[in-house]
Amino acid sequence: ALAPAFARRFTPLGLACVIVLAATSVSQAQALIGSLPGLLGTAYGKLAIAKIALFGGLLLLACANRFRFAPRAETSGSARSLALSVALEAGLGLAIVAVAAALASRPPAIHEQPVWPFAVRPVPAFWDDAYLRDGLFRLLAPVATALALFVAALSLRKLRWPALLAGAIALAFVQIPPWRPYVVAAVPTSFQGSPTGYAxxxxxxxxxxxxxxxxxxxxxxxxxxxxxxxxxxxxxxxxxxxxxxxxxxxxxxxxxxxxxxxxxxxxxxxxxxxxxxxxxxxxxxGARIFSPSEMSWSGAARMPGFVARCVGGTIVVPGNGVPLTLRFGRDEPGAGVEVQVDGAGQRCAVEDPAPLAAALAEITASASAPALVLVDANGWLRRAFKAEGDGAPDKVASELAEIRRRPLEGAGLHH
Missing domain, CATH: 1.10.760.10 (Cytochrome c-like domain)
Structure with a gap:
């Protein structure tokens, strides 16, 4: 006879636990899965999907207990259905623990190369396209409005029928856009990146x-x-x-x-x-960013990866969070590359400088590497001076100030 009362009194504690679990799971998913390809295309992501499905089953059983089985037990005097539901809920909880243990024994999805399972993929940054953005707005705005009204209808008895009517009217304004502009053809390796780090x-x-x-x-x-x-x-x-x-x-x-x-x-x-x-x-x-005739900068190129070692053992790579200045010596081709870390006063020597000099010569469409290169905090090659005389101190300082003020986003070492 006490079972329904126990079930009702447990609801606040159970709800608090579910909210904490959901919040921490979202945080972990962002850190360990990172993206939709990581979720759909890796073993770790598939285990996470299984965990989400089990968690959804728990939520459905919790709703059934609160709104159906507990009230039925109060009126009928029998808590058999409630007991069976709680037992099934406990079984799903143990299954979630087992999946969590399997997740803990695997490398996170962010460290795996995802295998995309579909023949199409979403258009990147489609929200920046006005046409695609408008199509989504015409679909999602009425749907969101209708859902809000339906929730209000369930919560407020006095406004139930007006809210249901208003929700139905909102659904009548839904416009489903054609799906094809939102996707492009894909292959299983579409979301894989070079494991070399673009070195x-x-x-x-x-x-x-x-x-x-x-x-x-x-x-x-x-x-x-x-x-x-x-x-x-x-x-x-x-x-x-x-x-x-x-x-x-x-x-x-x-x-x-x-x-x-x-x-x-x-x-x-x-x-x-x-x-x-x-x-x-x-x-x-990316070499066409330079005009071969004028050697004038007209954009930004991703900086090839390299390693520089500083006095004291500090290791510097592009995209390490601070701007870098690279000076190329002219005594020997590809030798004597010096890296200066912005704001730290460190001067560092590049390991294996010849491939870096050759790569920068390719980017700048010249026979040899530029005399001076400026790299922003996110690993973008922002400015290159062909000859030492082009890089006057005041001009370099002005360029560095601009790079510090406006680093570009999204260089990404994996793509």
């Missing part, structure tokens, strides 16, 4: 592979004008085009691995070699 050494390896295996069709300058290009049924694409720079690295990897059009699959290359090719192609696609 200068990987770019140098990719350049060697490209000249050996790809230049015959795509040309030494990657613009699709190789010596055998004219014999192809489809003219090879210009790999230095901005559209290539905007393609996900994982899709470039898939095209090289499996072939596209007349281009055969790269069956003889391992994954590491293909990622090196992707790094080189991404660098060449």
């Amino acid at each position: 200068a050494r990987s770019i140098a390896t990719g350049r060697e592979l490209f000249q050996r295996d790809c230049a015959r069709c795509h040309g030494a300058d990657v613009r699709g004008r190789g010596p055998v290009a004219i014999a192809q049924s489809v003219w090879p694409p210009d790999l230095s085009a901005p559209l290539i720079a905007g393609r996900p690295g994982g899709e470039l990897f898939w095209s090289i691995r499996h072939g596209v059009g007349p281009m055969p699959p790269a069956g003889q290359l391992d994954d590491a070699a293909i990622w090196s090719l992707v790094d080189f192609i991404r660098l060449r696609a």
Whole structure:
């Protein structure tokens, strides 16, 4: 006879526990899963989905206990249904503990390469497109309004029927936009990123592979004008085009691995070699940021990865949270690269400087690396001075001030 009373009195404590669990789970998901591909395309994410499903089952049983089984037990005097529901709830809770243990024994999704399971993927940053944004607003605004009115109808008996009527009217204004503009074609590796970190050494390896295996069709300058290009049924694409720079690295990897059009699959290359090719192609696609004739800066390019060691053992890499200044010595090609950490007064030497010098020469479309390079806190190459005399101290100071004030977002070491 006391079971219904116990169930009612347990509701506040159970609700508080559920809110804490949900809040901490959202925080953990952001830190350990990070994105939709991580949730849908990794073993860790699939276990998290199972945990979410079990948690949803717990919530449904909790609602059934509170609004159906406990009131029925009060009126009928029998708590059998309530007892069975609580037992099932306890079983789901133990299952959640088991899934949590399995999650704790696996690497987080942010450290795995996701395998996208669908043939399409969402258009990146579609909210920035006015047409797509308007279509979503016409769909979601009436739906959100109707849901709010239906909740009010359940909560307020006096306004139940007016709220239900108003919710039905709101649903009548729903406009479902065509779904195709919101997605683009995808491959299983669409959301995978280069495990090399876009390193200068990987770019140098990719350049060697490209000249050996790809230049015959795509040309030494990657613009699709190789010596055998004219014999192809489809003219090879210009790999230095901005559209290539905007393609996900994982899709470039898939095209090289499996072939596209007349281009055969790269069956003889391992994954590491293909990622090196992707790094080189991404660098060449960013080389048009410079005007070859004027060497004038017209944008920003992602800085190739490197490691610099400072006195005292400090290690510096691009995108470490502070702007960097790189000076290239002219006595020996690719030697004597010095990195200065902004605001710390540290001068550091770059390990393996030759590949970095070669990569920067590719970006700036010149025969040698620029004399001075400025990199912002997020790893973007923001300014390059061709000759030492171009980088007057007052001009460098002005550029550094602008870089500190407006670092660019989203350089991302994995894409």
